Amino acid sequence: xxxFLERARSDIGTPPIAALQIGARRFxxxxxxxxxxxxxxxxxxxxxxxxxxxxxxxxxxxxxxxxDALEGxxxxxxxxxxxxxxxxxxxxxxxxxxxxxxxKSKSMLTEELHLNDALEAEGMEVVETDLGELIxxxxxxxxxxxxxxxxxxxxxxxxxxxxxxxGVPYTDDxxxxxxxxxxxxxxxxxxxxxxxxxxxxxVAQTGSICIVTNEGNGRLTTTAPRIHVAMLGAERLxxxxxxxxxxxxxxxxxxxxxxxxxxTNVLTGPRRPGxxxxxxxxxxxxxxxxxxxxxxxxxxxxxxxIRCGAxxxxxxxxxxxxxxxxxxxxxxxVGSVLTPALFDxxxxxxxxxxxxxxxxxxxxxxxxxxIPRLLLDQRNLSVQTRTGPMWMRRPLRAxxxxxxxxGRFRALLRAGAVIGRLFRTGWxxxxxxxxxxxxxxxxxxxxxxxxxxxxxxxxRGS
Amino acid sequence: MDRDAFLARIRSASAxxxxxxxxxxxxxxxxxxxxxxxxxxxxEAVDGVPHRAVDTDDALRIVLELMEGHRWFMARGPxxxxxxxxxxxxxxxxxxxxxxxxxxxxxxEHQLAYKTLEVxxxxxxxxxxxxxxxxxTSGRESPRMASLIPETHIALVRxxxxxxxLSHFLAERSEVATRSSNMVVITGPSRTGDIEQTLxxxxxxxxxxxxxxxxxx
Numbered sequence: 282x283x284x285f286l287e288r289a290r291s292d293i294g295t296p297p298i299a300a301l302q303i304g305a306r307r308f309x310x311x312x313x314x315x316x317x318x319x320x321x322x323x324x325x326x327x328x329x330x331x332x333x334x335x336x337x338x339x340x341x342x343x344x345x346x347x348x349d350a351l352e353g354x355x356x357x358x359x360x361x362x363x364x365x366x367x368x369x370x371x372x373x374x375x376x377x378x379x380x381x382x383x384x385k386s387k388s389m390l391t392e393e394l395h396l397n398d399a400l401e402a403e404g405m406e407v408v409e410t411d412l413g414e415l416i417x418x419x420x421x422x423x424x425x426x427x428x429x430x431x432x433x434x435x436x437x438x439x440x441x442x443x444x445x446x447x448g449v450p451y452t453d454d455x456x457x458x459x460x461x462x463x464x465x466x467x468x469x470x471x472x473x474x475x476x477x478x479x480x481x482x483x484v485a486q487t488g489s490i491c492i493v494t495n496e497g498n499g500r501l502t503t504t505a506p507r508i509h510v511a512m513l514g515a516e517r518l519x520x521x522x523x524x525x526x527x528x529x530x531x532x533x534x535x536x537x538x539x540x541x542x543x544x545t546n547v548l549t550g551p552r553r554p555g556x557x558x559x560x561x562x563x564x565x566x567x568x569x570x571x572x573x574x575x576x577x578x579x580x581x582x583x584x585x586x587i588r589c590g591a592x593x594x595x596x597x598x599x600x601x602x603x604x605x606x607x608x609x610x611x612x613x614x615v616g617s618v619l620t621p622a623l624f625d626x627x628x629x630x631x632x633x634x635x636x637x638x639x640x641x642x643x644x645x646x647x648x649x650x651x652i653p654r655l656l657l658d659q660r661n662l663s664v665q666t667r668t669g670p671m672w673m674r675r676p677l678r679a680x681x682x683x684x685x686x687x688g689r690f691r692a693l694l695r696a697g698a699v700i701g702r703l704f705r706t707g708w709x710x711x712x713x714x715x716x717x718x719x720x721x722x723x724x725x726x727x728x729x730x731x732x733x734x735x736x737x738x739x740x741r742g743s
Numbered sequence: 744m745d746r747d748a749f750l751a752r753i754r755s756a757s758a759x760x761x762x763x764x765x766x767x768x769x770x771x772x773x774x775x776x777x778x779x780x781x782x783x784x785x786x787e788a789v790d791g792v793p794h795r796a797v798d799t800d801d802a803l804r805i806v807l808e809l810m811e812g813h814r815w816f817m818a819r820g821p822x823x824x825x826x827x828x829x830x831x832x833x834x835x836x837x838x839x840x841x842x843x844x845x846x847x848x849x850x851x852e853h854q855l856a857y858k859t860l861e862v863x864x865x866x867x868x869x870x871x872x873x874x875x876x877x878x879x880t881s882g883r884e885s886p887r888m889a890s891l892i893p894e895t896h897i898a899l900v901r902x903x904x905x906x907x908x909l910s911h912f913l914a915e916r917s918e919v920a921t922r923s924s925n926m927v928v929i930t931g932p933s934r935t936g937d938i939e940q941t942l943x944x945x946x947x948x949x950x951x952x953x954x955x956x957x958x959x960x
Contacts, residue, residue, distance in 0.1 A: 304940050321771035331766035338762045341754035348746065354924075360749035379847075412946060413937035429937060436939050455941035463946060470947075471854040474847065487921045497891060497933040497948025504887045504925075505854055507847055515753065522920050523768030526913040530771065537936075540874040541909060543789075544948065545928040549921045557886040558843040559924050569749065577756035 285631040286722045289602035297433035298603045301425060304432040309594040311538025312645065319540075325530045330648040332524045333585035336485075337576065343485035343518045344567065350488030354550030356563040367568045368399035371477070371510055374564060375405055378508055380474040384466075386494060386502040387411040388479025389427055389588065390512045390568060393610045393623075396477070408469050410498040412462050419446045425604030427611065428536050428590040433603055466498075476502035476560065480513040481588070482528055483565075486521045489549040490565065493532065493542045500546050509551065509560040515572045516584040528587055531647035535589040571623035579658050580622040585648045586615055592642035592652060598635055607632065614642035618655045626663055633659035634673060672718030697728025770914050773907035778872040779956060782905050785875030789931030790944060791952040799824050802899065802957045809897055809953055810836060810862060816893070817841050819865040820884040823899050823957055827864070841886035863889035863949070867900040868919055870954065873908035874930050877954055881925040890929060896949040898929075903959035 292298055316322045336343055348358040361367035375383070383405055391397065397407045397418075409418040413430035417423065420442050424430030431439070440453035449461050478499060482491040490511050492499045503509045519525050525547075533539040552559030575584055593599045593613030604612035609620040609629065617636055621629040633656045642652040664674055683689045701707075704727035712720045719725065730738075774781075783793035796802035802824045810816065810831060817839040818828040832838055839860050843850055865885065867877040877898050881887045890896050906912040909928060913920065920926045933948030944950050 300939065307940055319771075321769075325769060325771060328766060328769040331763070334760075335763045335765055338757055338760040340757050341750045344753060345746075345750055354921075358746075360744050360746050362744035362749065362752075366744060410947070411937070412935050416937070429940075431937055434938075436941075439938055455938040456943050458938055459935060459943040459946055466947065467858065468855070471857060472851045489921055495933070496935045496946035498946070500887070500891050500927065501947055504891065507850055520765055521768070522913055522917040526910045527769055530908075530910060539789075539930070540785075541871075541876055541928060541930045543930050543932070543934055545876075545909075545930075547920050547926045547928075548924060549926075550924050553924050555883040556881055556924060557841045557884070558888050559881060561845065567749070569744075569752070573752045573756040576753065577759070581757075581760060 283608070285606060285608065285635050288608055289606040289722075292603050292606050293601060296435065297425075298601070300435050301433045301603050302600050304429060305426070305594040305600050308429070308537060309591070309645070312535055312591055312594065315534040315538035315540070319534060322531070322534065325527060326647050326649055328527050329531050329587070330585065332519055332527055333587070333648050334582075336518050336520060337516065337581065337584055340516065340518065340576065343520060344515065346485040347483055347488055347518060348567070350486065351550065351565055352488070354488055355553075356488060356550045356565060359564065359566045361566055361568045361570070363570050364394040367394050367512065367566050367570065368396050370566055371396060372399055372403050374508070374510065375400065375475060376403070378474065380405060380508065382406045382408070382469065382473045383475045383477055384408050384410050384470055384473040384502050384506060385414070385476070386478045386492070386499040387414050387430070388477070388512055389424075389610055390479050390514050391477065392424065394512070394568065394570065396512070408466070408473070410466055410470065410502060411494070412459065412496060415462060415466070416442065419443075423605060425612065426590060426593060427588055427613075433605070470501045470505045473506040475508045475510060476506040477510045477512065478502050480511050480517055480565070481532070482525050483513055483518045484520075484522055484525050485518050487549055489522070489547050491525055491529075492546045492548070493529075493544070494546070495543045497544055500544050503546065503548060504559055507560055508562045508564070509548075510564045510566065513565050513567050515567050515569050516576070532587055532589055535591040535645065535647040575619075575622045578622060579662065580618055580655050582650055583615065583618045583622060583655060585650055586619070587648060589647055591645040591647065595641040595645050597637055597639060597641070602635075607635065614652045614656075615650075618652055618659065621659055626659065626666070630663045633663065672715075675715070676719055694728070694731045694734070698730040698734075701728040703727075768910070768914060770910045771908065773873070773911065778905040778907065779902055781872040782870050782875060782956075785873065786931065786954055787875070789875050790934070791875060791931045791954060794953060794955045796955055796957050799957060802955050803827060803830065805955050806864065806897060806899075807831075807834070809895070813861040813895070815839050815860050816862040816864060817860055817886065817889045819863075819886060819889045822864065822866050823901055841888060857888060857892050860893045862895045862897060863891070863893040864897045864899070865889045867898045867904065867954070869912050869916070870900045870905045870956075871907075871909050871912060871928070872905055876909065876928050876930040878912065878919065878926065878928050880919060880927075881923045885923075887925050887927075890927070891948055894945060894949055895951045895953070896929075897953045897955065899955050899957060901957050901959045
């Protein structure tokens with residue numbers, strides 16, 4: 282697999298990144314305005330955090346309560362240990378119910394599981410219905426943002442794509458493109474046998490699931506087809522309906538700067554006797570796929586995440602390299618913690634370094650997850666377990682050798698000050714030989730005289 | 744995976760986390776001001792259209808005006824304007840059957856007819872001043888599709904059903920969320936910003952959302 286640096290290098294400065302940068306900045310501006318206009322935001326964030334951490338500490342109890350409540354209103358619950366079990370359940374269910382066409386509303390969890398591939402391999406038609414996800418699917422691309430999948434695409438590209446794949450005359454007018462998508466998807470919604478959605482929040486006490494969308498595709502997916510399958514990450518619970526409202530107060534504000542998304546949809550079981558419409562069956566697949574491992578580890582706090590995407594929008598690294606460079610379903614600061622923790626630190630050991638540790642993510646997080654600390658913890662772990670990249674571990678070990686001995690350190694500073702004079706700009710763009718790995722992804726600040734020394738010199742002079 | 748094994752794995756994983764007590768809910772303080780005025784302002788801010796009726800007759804007049812130029816509608820009962828659906832049918836508007844049959848093939852055939860549906864008329868269980876939202880629940884005579892599939896959604900709500908915010912509503916009336924299979928909080932017309940963040944209304948849900956406010960008498 283390619284490394285983060287290689288992927289980032291090929292993306293930086295390209296038109297898709299420029300498009301993404303504008304989008305991310307706009308999202309974070311909207312968020313800032315929304316937060317400013319809502320004085321209780323800080324208190325709500327504290328409460329949202331407390332609710333999420335409390336739920337995680339008692340997760341088995343709340344999961345059991347949720348499953349009992351959902352079964353009580355006629356829903357089915359399946360516990361999936363990993364992606365294979367989750368996908369297999371959905372595939373078997375689809376076969377058993379003679380399902381041919383499936384509509385999907387946006388779900389990052391199904392991206393993580395590669396559920397579409399599993400269903401398509403069995404000959405089923407899977408249609409993404411979120412406008413952004415539809416574009417991603419038609420282009421055979423991957424989402425670059427957890428709430429805005431095609432932040433990296435221009436309307437010209439989308440116009441060409443629709444012309445090619447949907448056989449319509451070219452237009453790059455977003456409103457017309459939207460109308461084309463509506464017309465294309467409407468009959469697919471109404472004739473689908475199964476709808477698959479994600480879950481934003483699940484409520485333990487009542488067995489309810491809450492799905493938040495702006496377009497309404499989430500509502501159609503969970504209403505028109507006779508079977509609704511909801512894929513639920515095992516951590517996404519809250520105890521009660523009241524707790525859900527606390528999360529909702531901070532979710533849309535952090536994501537897009539809206540007070541509430543257009544559709545905050547709460548579903549409690551399938552269609553009930555006497556109700557005119559809605560699905561006849563509701564299946565909730567509760568997915569572990571590495572979450573219990575994260576819960577037991579040093580990064581458990583990341584499971585409090587409510588997937589608003591605010592940390593992506595403010596991250597200087599994400600804004601510069603885009604979502605694809607992270608190489609995983611979850612990009613940006615949250616992804617840099619979640620991906621190595623969920624999957625394999627060995628394979629993703631460079632992601633914890635894909636950060637400047639500036640702290641902007643912590644500042645905007647609606648549940649105040651200390652992402653910079655979690656990234657540092659993972660760097661530490663990767664050094665301890667020797668899984669970190671060699672170019673990072675060697676220089677750090679050398680530096681530690683100097684910094685822990687005052688004599689050596691002073692000598693190093695003196696030598697550095699002499700060398701530093703060679704670099705007028707104050708920055709070293711490229712180190713020679715083995716050092717080249719260090720400067721491949723960053724400039725190195727040229728060494729200068731220590732503050733202590735400059736202070737002494739200045740005072741002597743006066 | 745077996746449920747007990749799954750839960751046991753989660754239990755042992757969370758063993759090291761400090762078991763704090765349930766923090767409970769927090770309802771934000773509401774800003775001062777008249778709820779009706781605030782609701783109308785906020786609904787307009789999300790591209791919805793508020794209508795303030797003086798009484799139920801006025802509400803009926805407003806709905807008839809909004810129906811002009813349309814043909815097919817779906818209504819959800821009971822509506823806070825008595826006789827509204829009957830009057831529309833009397834005036835020549837066609838009402839769409841909202842009962843989805845259980846047979847899979849019949850279901851699809853039934854739903855395909857929705858493509859001609861133009862207007863959905865529903866009552867709202869509540870309106871939320873802070874966000875300009877309305878709360879709509881499914882029920883025996885309340886199809887989910889009425890507020891979802893037509894291009895125009897007309898919602899009728901009494902002014903005494905306006906709550907300061909979603910938190911206030913759920914703190915007082917949490918049972919509404921689960922008394923039927925679906926409660927949806929609708930905040931303006933369907934929208935997307937997926938293409939270069941250009942705001943586009945009416946992606947999958949209604950392009951127009953009208954809320955008719957009826958004074959409580």
